Amino acid sequence: MSLELVVSDIVAGLFLGASFALIAVGYSMVYGILRLINFAHGDFYMVAAFISYTILGAVTVGTKVDWGNVVWVGVVTMLAGGVLAVAVAKLVYSPMRRAATLSLMIAALGVSQILENGVLNIPSWGSNYLPFPVTPPSAGFTVATVHYTWTQVGIIGIAVVLMGGAYWIVNHTMVGTAMRAVAQDRTAAMLMGIKTDRIISIVFFIGGGLAGAAAIMMSLYYGEINYLMGFSIGLQAFTAAVLGGIGNVAGAALGGLLLGVLESVGTGIFGAQWALLFAFGALVLTLWLRPRGLLGERVGQRV
């Protein structure tokens, strides 16, 4: 296998990893604050993709990309993802705040089923693979016979900026300090006058928003969407979060990028049918060798 191909696999892996990472950050933040493995998180991504599909389809003439449209639909999709996540938190998780973690996890699986089957049963969405209304141009640059598009570069760039933003909020703002406090001791935070429910909602909103961003980016790139698209990517994002050290924003981002590269290079060598094997092999190895994840040493720093 040539070096160019490996390099191109790594770049493709970073691209794939950026989407894992965006979703993993939300996964990780929610876990940090509620100790909840929110299996519905991948479905926030899926629903957001359908929302962007519908809006973008309505405003697009032909298949030519109008970046202005893509940008505002992207923002709307992020907001929609955030609102959906908050709604699920308020309607399902919040009433269960005294329930056991396992009950919450099962509820999350239930939400996942509801969202998937809900989308399946909406007539214009349904079970088919739907072609995304716009196709990004293939313009870009070529390095050593491998072509990279500007869209890819842009997507990685935006993902990095968004994750940087999430990291900044968590670690350098008072709201973020409150998130970390709630993650460490929710009761004590309440006793200090923190509106813990609101802080939890903000975490869900950010997580859902990042999933929304990943949704429009990936839909744009792969060109099709489907009601089950959140399932596998959700598991991979979960793996990425564990790999990086769940509860830790930087860890989730790193885990996502690493996992993307690992899968991409692995499938480059062994074939696409092995992709998930790499993901879950990484999960098993992490749990075996370093259960707290790559950046998980700062226990208590969760969120």
Add this chain to the structure above:
Amino acid sequence: MTLLQLNELTVYYGPVRGIAGVSLEVEEGEVVALLGANGAGKSTVLKALSGLVRPLSGTISYDGRDLRSIRAHDRVRLGLVQVPEGRRIFPALTVEENLELAGFGFGDPRAKRRSRVEEVLERFPLLQPHVGKLAGMLSGGEQQILAIGRAMMAGPRLLMVDEPSLGLAPQMVEYVYELLEGIARQGTAVLLVEQNVTLAFEISRRAYVLQQGRVVLSGASADLEDDPRVVAAYLGTDRGDGDRLASETADP
């Protein structure tokens, strides 16, 4: 003026009784001790006051207000602030973050929060060398001081302190009590839960003794200090009597 008044407060944890028919009062600026053996219901009273548990019956009136419909974080804003048992500082936040966070929910501008942090640090000089450290790295005594300082950030009118001497070296206990005395001298009412009776009587004007979720004794600390029934309530030597007391007024 009466700042806090509990009337026949009863709290259950599922089927388990926490407190039953507890009535007590705290005057503005007064130091009141809440005594009793482990499991007597002292912390339950504080939890009910802070809104962490919902009473089954009874009323809590604070500053003339019925607290029942006021949520935990809003009670802090009213000046009803608790230093919980075991300190419960945020171990992975810095000392400074711990302080600044308390009262963040009040919506004050950052400059005002910062100046309050400075005030608290001035008042608790032991914290000064540690501002940038993670709170979890502090000694037990320093953590207790941080917990009190954090509560002061919220501007309490009634400071509830749960077992501040627990697990501290004697010297540190003395220091912590001096801090509490200073806070009380400046007009903040203190409701102190303490197992160390001697300390509690020293600092408080009045005291209530809880046994099995009920107030079995109350009065001026100076009078209770020598009352053998206090010791009995702690050691449970008159358990028969306590049981009788409990069954006489047991809920139907």
